[in-house]
Amino acid sequence: MTHNFSSLVFLLFLFVASSYAIQGAELDAICKQSKNPTFCFNLLNSIPGGATDANLVDLVQYALDVTRVNLTTTTKLIKRLIRRNPNDIEARDHYTLCLNRIHQGAFDAVKSTEAILKSREFYILNSIACGIRTQIDLCIDGESPSDTPYNDTSLLPAYASVISEVVEIIVIISNLLDK
Ligand SMILES: *[C@@H]1O[C@H](CO)[C@@H](O)[C@H](O)[C@H]1NC(C)=O
């Protein structure tokens, strides 16, 4: 177990170290800013061809593609949760709000971010990308600051937190593109 774990860490190290030659330093700089650097490295290195063959725009586009897949998975989960709670008004209200925020708001924000990326208006990319996370936060925390967050024991908060991590990477790279 310990052995397997250390070989995994070593392989990961080799993988990261082998990226170093081309733009590993940049990859380091990006992922060190994120709350979960391991997740960040894994995600960016999972781009077909590897992160080292990609430029910053490719990486943002890839992270947006991942976000879209995540949002689709999460939308399906929310629809299931709504079906499963026909008599629980609080749960239904919460998940209906989340359906609007995730299925509608967050997808729209991904589309806007993609459009801004294509038009290379990097100076507003960051704020538009933050809009994706706002939609997710509104689902989890409620619509207004006075709302008590719904005590959600489903998988939804974990799914939402993964999406937030992906969006965080998009925001970090957006800041670099704006330089
Ligand atoms: C989101 O995508 C990432 C990367 O493919 C994956 O690890 C994660 O499980 C996905 N999460 C959801 C909720 O779809």
Ligand SMILES: *[C@@H]1O[C@H](CO)[C@@H](O)[C@H](O)[C@H]1NC(C)=O
């Ligand atoms: C949330 O619900 C779980 C399971 O029903 C319960 O154990 C926990 O105490 C609740 N937390 C809050 C803050 O109400």
